[in-house]
Amino acid sequence: MKLTEMPTDRLLEGFQALLLRKGVVTGAALEQSDATMQAASPARGAAVVARAWTDAEFRARLLADGTAAVEEMGIFLTGAPPLGVVENDDAVHHLIVCTLCSCYPRALLGYPPHWYKSAAFRARAVRDPRGLLQQEWGTELPAGTRLRVVDSTADYRWMVLPRRPAATEGWDAGRLAALVRGTDLIGVTIPAA
Amino acid sequence: MSRFDAGDRVRVRDAWPEAEGPAHIRTPHYLRGREGIVLRPLGRFRNPEDLAFARPAPHIPLYHVRFPQDAIWPENQPGDEFLVEIFEHWLEAA
Numbered sequence: 662m663k664l665t666e667m668p669t670d671r672l673l674e675g676f677q678a679l680l681l682r683k684g685v686v687t688g689a690a691l692e693q694s695d696a697t698m699q700a701a702s703p704a705r706g707a708a709v710v711a712r713a714w715t716d717a718e719f720r721a722r723l724l725a726d727g728t729a730a731v732e733e734m735g736i737f738l739t740g741a742p743p744l745g746v747v748e749n750d751d752a753v754h755h756l757i758v759c760t761l762c763s764c765y766p767r768a769l770l771g772y773p774p775h776w777y778k779s780a781a782f783r784a785r786a787v788r789d790p791r792g793l794l795q796q797e798w799g800t801e802l803p804a805g806t807r808l809r810v811v812d813s814t815a816d817y818r819w820m821v822l823p824r825r826p827a828a829t830e831g832w833d834a835g836r837l838a839a840l841v842r843g844t845d846l847i848g849v850t851i852p853a854a
Numbered sequence: 855m856s857r858f859d860a861g862d863r864v865r866v867r868d869a870w871p872e873a874e875g876p877a878h879i880r881t882p883h884y885l886r887g888r889e890g891i892v893l894r895p896l897g898r899f900r901n902p903e904d905l906a907f908a909r910p911a912p913h914i915p916l917y918h919v920r921f922p923q924d925a926i927w928p929e930n931q932p933g934d935e936f937l938v939e940i941f942e943h944w945l946e947a948a
Contacts, residue, residue: 743897745896747937755937760882760884761880761882787882787884787923787936788927788930789929789930790923790930790934791930791931791934807933807934807935808923808931808934808935809920809934809935809936809937810923810934810935810936810937811936811937811938812882812936812937812938813939814880814881814882814938814939814940815880815899815902815916815939815940815941816896816899816902816916816939817896817939
């Protein structure tokens with residue numbers, strides 16, 4: 662049987678056994694990596710954003726070093742690429758794409774949506790980003806806002822810190838987190854109250 | 855030591871190693887030969903071009919560089935930017 666014809670679960674089992682036997686990874690490291698991925702979801706990113714909206718010092722630490730800041734919240738990205746966070750404000754809106762492949766902050770947000778990996782999204786995010794936002798997502802940027810497309814090409818994984826929606830004064834972090842969707846965290850949409 | 859600092863004008867090398875043989879490159883083709891401005895250095899990372907082929911991979915400075923979109927595609931809105939991680943060996947002073 663050719664390698665490409667082998668059932669993927671058998672292939673994975675064999676590959677894992679080889680990595681362990683050759684000492685490339687330890688069983689504990691594999692378990693930790695699996696646990697990180699099982700816990701990853703957009704809800705985790707939303708909790709990070711809500712904390713940043715309600716705690717200015719945390720927000721500053723998050724923008725300076727995303728990995729260290731989320732570790733404070735008990736989210737450990739061990740073995741994952743460093744997390745970078747880019748902040749939207751009234752001057753700049755960020756949109757995240759990986760034109761080369763599908764880089765995405767998986768250890769925090771979980772697996773990327775299927776369209777994020779599509780050639781169509783990846784090409785249009787750089788070739789016609791405003792058309793993509795308006796026509797596919799109904800996302801209108803406020804007049805005067807610059808669009809900064811972050812092409813995630815190398816060793817960081819990027820997440821957007823959206824602007825806190827209007828009319829949410831006095832809301833606690835839990836209520837704010839419920840407003841934030843996975844799509845807000847890569848900038849194809851904008852959260853609203 | 856990093857060669858560039860925040861605010862430096864840089865040009866991405868107009869090089870196409872993928873045309874000469876097997877290569878693993880993290881510099882998008884649409885930026886080759888284009889000028890941008892360093893937003894900030896991002897630290898040093900092992901060169902993916904070597905890592906991909908299991909060769910010894912030195913740590914190389916990585917930069918976040920911003921590029922005006924309309925210099926690459928005139929239809930894109932003036933003022934809009936690309937912000938992309940580029941390894942130092944792909945950059946020259948502009």
